[in-house]
Amino acid sequence: MDATAINESGRARSAASITLEDVGKTYPDGTVAVGDFSLEVHAGELTVLIGPSGCGKSTILRMINRLIEPTNGRILIDGQNILERNPVDLRRHIGYVIQNVGLFPHQNIRTNISTVPRLLGWDRSKVASRADELLELVGLDPARYAKRYPHELSGGQRQRVGVARALAADPLVLLMDEPFSAVDPIARGRLQEEFLKLQAAVGKTIVMVTHDIDEAVRLGDRIAVLAQGGRLLQYAPPAELLSRPVSSDVADFVGADRGIRRLAVTGVRTALRPAEQALDPGSRATVDAGGTLYDALAVMLASDVAEVVVVEEGKAIGTVTRADLFEAPGRETQPAAQI
Structure with missing residues (x-):
C-alpha cells in the first residue's frame, strides 16, 4: 500500500478498501479483547465502530495501524496484508487522529502538520505548501495560524489541526479514535458539520471509533455495532440500522428513540x-x-x-x-x- 498508488485508470487513488479477516487479540493473561472479528470497509466510505466501553473498538483501530499486533487473522489494505509490512513505514501512510489531538507543544502549527511529509523526505517547499493547503482545507487561515503554537488555539481549532496533520501525506486510510469527544457540545456539532464537508472534498476511507450513537448516525456511511470481546452484532448504513436492528441488544443500544434518529x-x-x-x-x-x-x-x-x-x-x-x-x-x- 502506498499513498501515491495508482488505480487502473492511471490516476492517483485517494482511498483504499480495508478488510479484516478473523482478526483477534488475546493478551498473555488470557483476556480476549477482540475475538475473530471480520469486516469489509469500502473505499471512500466512513465506517463507524460503536459499542459499550471495553468492547474492543480502539483495539481494532490500533491493530489496523499496528500500534497493537493482532494475535490472529489478517488485515488487508487494498488486498495487501499489512502484517507483512514494516510497521513504521505503514503508519507513515495511514492518517491517525486521536481524542486529545497529540500535537507537539514546542512546534508551531505548520511544523506539526508537516511531521509525516518531513519523515517521508518531501522537499521543504512542498512540505510548507502542503501544510498551508491543509490549513485552508480545515478552515484555518495560514496567515493567522501557521506560526501559532498549540496552546494558542481553542480545543476545536487544535482538533482541526489534528485532522490536517493526519491528511498531510495524502494517506489512503484515515483512522479516528473519538476525535471530537474532548470538545464542548456546540464546538463538537460544528466540527462534525465541517468534517462532513471535508470528507466530501477528500473522499478518504475512514474508520472512526465513537461511543456516541448520534455522532455515528450523523457521520457514518456504515455503522458496526460491537459487543464485548469485539463481537460484531450488526453492520449496516445508519437508516437501515435504526429501522431494522437485528436483535434486542442492537435495538437497546441504538435507543428507543431511534425513530427520531x-x-x-x-x-x-x-x-x-x-x-x-x-x-x-x-x-x-x-x-x-x-x-x-x-x-x-x-x-x-x-x-x-x-x-x-x-x-x-x-x-x-x-x-x-x-x-x-x-x-x-x-x-x-x-x-x-x-x-
Whole structure:
C-alpha cells in the first residue's frame, strides 16, 4: 500500500478498501479483547465502530495501524496484508487522529502538520505548501495560524489541526479514535458539520471509533455495532440500522428513540409531494431540498405548522406534511446485514 498508488485508470487513488479477516487479540493473561472479528470497509466510505466501553473498538483501530499486533487473522489494505509490512513505514501512510489531538507543544502549527511529509523526505517547499493547503482545507487561515503554537488555539481549532496533520501525506486510510469527544457540545456539532464537508472534498476511507450513537448516525456511511470481546452484532448504513436492528441488544443500544434518529438520516426528498400549483416560498415555512426530515420536523415545530414548503435554489418544488415524516423513512431501507 502506498499513498501515491495508482488505480487502473492511471490516476492517483485517494482511498483504499480495508478488510479484516478473523482478526483477534488475546493478551498473555488470557483476556480476549477482540475475538475473530471480520469486516469489509469500502473505499471512500466512513465506517463507524460503536459499542459499550471495553468492547474492543480502539483495539481494532490500533491493530489496523499496528500500534497493537493482532494475535490472529489478517488485515488487508487494498488486498495487501499489512502484517507483512514494516510497521513504521505503514503508519507513515495511514492518517491517525486521536481524542486529545497529540500535537507537539514546542512546534508551531505548520511544523506539526508537516511531521509525516518531513519523515517521508518531501522537499521543504512542498512540505510548507502542503501544510498551508491543509490549513485552508480545515478552515484555518495560514496567515493567522501557521506560526501559532498549540496552546494558542481553542480545543476545536487544535482538533482541526489534528485532522490536517493526519491528511498531510495524502494517506489512503484515515483512522479516528473519538476525535471530537474532548470538545464542548456546540464546538463538537460544528466540527462534525465541517468534517462532513471535508470528507466530501477528500473522499478518504475512514474508520472512526465513537461511543456516541448520534455522532455515528450523523457521520457514518456504515455503522458496526460491537459487543464485548469485539463481537460484531450488526453492520449496516445508519437508516437501515435504526429501522431494522437485528436483535434486542442492537435495538437497546441504538435507543428507543431511534425513530427520531431515522429522520436525521433520511433526505427530505423521500417525502416530497410535488406542488400541484405555484407556491410562494416567501410566505410559508420552508426547508431546503438538501435537508433531512428532521430539519422539516424542526421547522414545523418552530412555526407550529403541519406542512412545510421544500425549496431548491430559491424555488418551491413541493411540500412535506407531518404525516409524511412517519411514512418516508421506511421507504429506502433494505434488509439489515445479520451477523
